[in-house]
Amino acid sequence: MAQPDETNSMQKFTSPLSLLVDLVLVVAFSIYMFGVLKTHVPSNDPKMIVIWGLIATSCMTGVFWLTLQMFRVVFRAHRAASKK
Numbered sequence: 001m002a003q004p005d006e007t008n009s010m011q012k013f014t015s016p017l018s019l020l021v022d023l024v025l026v027v028a029f030s031i032y033m034f035g036v037l038k039t040h041v042p043s044n045d046p047k048m049i050v051i052w053g054l055i056a057t058s059c060m061t062g063v064f065w066l067t068l069q070m071f072r073v074v075f076r077a078h079r080a081a082s083k084k
Contacts, residue, residue, distance in 0.1 A: 013076065022068055030061045 037060075038053035 013072075018072075022065070025068060026061060026065050029064045030057055033057045033060050 034053050034057045037056045038049050041049045041052045043049055043052070
């Protein structure tokens, strides 16, 4: 039985540049959201403000990362469809 040629069927979709761009965008989003969310924590204790601000920020940053990945996949599929 012949093995499929993995070099032709498997295409690498990430590059070091795309990973760096994702990292910069996720870090920038995280810093921005922490600044916004820490003002919405109903506490006067600075430690609690930081803890709950970071917890909320981490959830939103995870969703932002997933959104970036979905955008990348849809954009790549759209470009491939428009080339055909």
